Amino acid sequence: MTETPLTKNIRPGAPPFDIGDYERAGGYEGLRKALTMTPQQVIAEVKASNLRGRGGAGFPTGLKWSFVPLGKDAPHPKYLICNADEMEPGTFKDRLLMEADPHQLVEGVAIASYAIEADVAFIFVRGEYILSGERLTRAIAEAYEHRYLGRDILGSGYSLEMYVHMSAGRYMCGDETGLLNALEGKRANPRWKPPFPPVVGLFGKPTIVNNVETLCCVPHILSHGANWFRDLSRTGDGGTKLYGASGKVKRPGLWELPMGTPIREILYEYAGGMRDGVEFRGLLPGGASTDFLTIEHLDVPMDFTEVQKAGSRMGTGTMIVLDDKTCPVGMTWNLTQFFARESCGWCVPCWSGLAWCERILRAMEEGHGESGDIEKLEFHAKMMGPGNTFCALAPGAAEPLQSAIKYFREDFESHIRDKHCAWRT
């Protein structure tokens, strides 16, 4: 059995498997297996696999599914939504899975839908991921033809309609509840929880939102069992993980590795280490909304628990590497600019705090920083802390900001002191 289940069908540069190739490679076996089980058994299997959500928060997938009311009295229609609105800066893992093996995702969505007795599934695709949208649409059509979707799937009595929805393109659409609002045709503002989506979700009905990579794990858990999946990992969190690296590394890219692979191994064995002439200074381990880690953290295993212990989050597992030829203030400004732009404008610490931070960072970069600016940034980062804001966008935005100041404070100070960014010529 493969050790890289998610990418085993992927051949770089070649078109993705059509349904025939996919079936020949063992595809849709997971769905067939699931249909012989009860939804409760499917949920139990996924729980046992220790699969945790790959969208960044790491919530146990089976547990999430178990919150959906099942059985005769459950409200219908119920919805399963695949969150494919991959817009986290530095993150490009879901894109690979959708473009290069769309049937794997369709199968995962179908199994998850069966587990929660969903009637309708949406794959909510980032607007710019046009190729993903096309390939998924084609895969879904093939799946309908082969009775993996539609009425009475494979004679099981279970029916599911599946749609691709192309996002109108905002970061907030990738937030679980912002996505629900967007799909309902409303502003992509977040929703308060409780009520939680498994109880009150899309159009007020029970809804599960799972990330692409999470759902892609599901067929393999069903095909090969929870134990096998757990054992793929080097740590307690089950399965493999798509890790990525970008920045001035020799071979930026994406690799499927056992969950818990240490940062150093990813950075040096797979990404090839830093480019010649540049030195490593730090990295954001899992996309833009995670805290910086530095040289002292290179041996941290990349999983949800261990990275958190190191003071950051694994997030999406796709690291952005900072080198000594790149200004940390400029990098922080760039990220903050993104978050400020993508703030939905709902709660004050986010829309006002990010706008203010963005302007301070720009001023620093342009030589107009003032004494007190760093303290102001720190204050805003605190104001944007978890619980102070309505959703997780601002706390996520605060993570690179607060950790950049923590690890690169001298660089921030020199910008103000010298009225100049030393990295600018």
Add this chain to the structure above:
Amino acid sequence: MANIWVEGKTYAANGEQNLLHACLSLGFDLPYFCWHPALGSVGACRQCAVKQFKDEKDTHGKLVMACMTPASEGARISIADPEAVEFRKAIVEGLMQNHPHDCPVCDEGGECHLQDMTLMTGHDYRAYRFEKRTFRNQYLGPLVNHEMNRCIQCYRCVRYYSDYAGGKDLNAFAMRDIVYFGRDRDGVLESEFSGNLVEICPTGVFTDATLKRHYTRKWDLQFAPSVCAHCGLGCNISPAERYDSLRRVVNRFNYEVNGYFLCDRGRYGYEFVNSPQRITAPTRRGESISTAEAESQLELLANGRVLGIGSPRASLESNFALRRLVGAERFFAGISQTEHALLARMRDILQSGRLRSASLRDVERSDAVLILGEDVPNTAPRMALSVRQAVRQQPLEAAEALKIPLWLDQGVRHALQDRRGPLYIATPVATRLDEIATETFRLAPDDIARFALDLPERIVQAMHGAKRRLVIAGSSLAGESIVRAAARAAESLHADIAFIMPEPNSLGLSMMGADSLDAALEAVGDDAVRNDAIDTVIVLENDLYRRAPRERVDRFLGAVGNVIVLDHLANETTAKANLLLPAATFAESDGTFISSEGRAQRFFQVYVAPGAIQESWRWLDPAEPRPSGSGLQKPGFENLDDLIGELITSMPVFAPIRAAAPPAGFRMNGARIPREPDRFSGRTAMFAQISVHDPAPPEDRDSPLAFSMEGATKQPPAPLIPFFWAPNWNSIQSVNKFQDEVGEGLRGGSSGVRMFERNGQGAERDAGAPPPPFEPRENEWLIVPIHHIFGSEELSRHAQALAELAPAPFLALNQDDAARLHSQAGDVLEALGVRVPLRIDASLPRGVAGLLGVPGLPLPAWSEIARL
């Protein structure tokens, strides 16, 4: 109840509420923006952060948003916790980041929730050194002014306008710190409740565009508790004056009636008071005369054989003063026989006690509604806003079943989506409530009665499945059969009834039991009476040409010879007056209206009208003692209470109205209640160009209110609250401080006295035989009246801003009927002697035409329609 701990002390709070609501009810000053008692919590502004502690041992605690946290048993919070204080201060600073700080030139200044909250949090220095974002403002029509630069993104406007009031054309656009609240393009706001944005907006983004034309700060305005005069619902208002002109109307909270909101007719109709059409001096045959001359003329003429015509838009007191002057047998109600009979029917139903008359609050709480014949948004606009809340009642039970607290507005709305409770509407023409109706029925008036007497089983089932059922009917189609059928339906469905009557005192006038205007017109036409030589008629606040056909009114006024008219605005009737007396409007007088609910409510003089204008009841009761042997019935009275006393003695049915407000002698700690805020400025200087002497404020012998900023400092009883203001709370949000529980009734009870209650007695009402079914005719159409919020009511038509919005008269037909006449939209048609353009309205049933904007015609009526 739940015990909660605030700053280590325990308080009894309502556990059904959130902590912000509970803290405000307990009297704590906890700042907030996005929350509103009528809108619930959404957690957007983060302004109400407090520190919450797990238990008594927890000293660390964590910040929570009070509005998003239930006031559950044992909750421990600190408002004064330094971290919470610092957080709230920083939030205001963030909110104010782009705010222009233009208070001195902002219309909201001095009554701005943002100002109040900023001071409350202690934010006083602006550290933000970058450029502020700016917006282009929009033209939103003549009622609401738009200044987006002041926006703090609290989302209250769209939550009120869209979620609460059902508006579609005000939205939030863009994101981050540039969210724009406006329309997709410039244009008049479509909702008939747009004016509430002025009070909902915590700062000066949406302000009163009519106030802007004659701007005055809140602290420089003189107020009085008043009642809206522009329909029968009796919404409570605070009109405000300076320099003898009425400057604006704001909502006066009444839990049982209008709650926090008014309709746009009610808010902006006031401008008729300042109209150039105002009658300001007495005239004899067009020549100005002095007040003394006018009074002696009145006395002279009234010595003759006088007939009095009252009015449903005049107070009980003015109508009674006229009745007393001319004698009960020669006092007529001043409304057509049809309307008279209709009002009498509704009055009888309410008086019988068989059905409960629903207040607006009851309408809002109803969970199944049947509307018969009324285009509610146009005939009783504020009730339409209540109906919009009523359709949420049944779905709210589902939210409760999901354990979502009802104050968690967003969660509730996401759970309920577009689910609505039962609402059935049967009218001849489409209404703006149709969009939330379960089902609509387009029927001719008689068919509406037949429909009500034989409701489809699915409607009966839906109504029976509800807990608080309501039937709405009224007088707007002049269909007595509808009213009778509505009462029958309400009885058989065990529903409450909400009758819609057209004018502020329609019901009160009906209760006086006088004959109709037709009876007066006939009396003079009758030879016997003519021989008895009726030589004088006194018309009280009534344009007879709106009540009866022109030729009949002409004949009548021609026959009587002496025509005495008391009114506010020049109209066709005043043009016929030999003696014309300037009558004070609602804003310049005291009096009592009985609303269509049956609620007697007192309104008070905001200011003493300038010049010769006085209350009609004063004109009709000159203070001088009469020479003996005069034909007049009585000596003068002392004051309003005296008049009310006589009224009650004369007509005991009105006994409860005495309790509508405390009497003139009422004092609080020996003091009167000031009409002016503490900070009222320039009293001694306002008229210095006329006289440098400090004028004594006018005396008020009719009410316990004073034309002064001096007086009682405590909260007056609800009927005597001229304006809402409290220390640190300068805006209208200060209503909070007048309620024991925020959002509930005013401390000490709501204004007004209900004249009728259900008594469980009363005979089974005979609905009579159903009228025959409507049959379209070959060459005639049944012409029914179409009403419009702006334009159908007599006085508000003269308000400058509303006049802009009033539609021009038209005749409406469905496309098939129009084709029968070979006519297209815009073609001028003639019917019932009037010529109006055609409008195609697909909703009209075949054979039925609608006519808007031509008062005085007895509608419904069959008529040929000719294309010109």
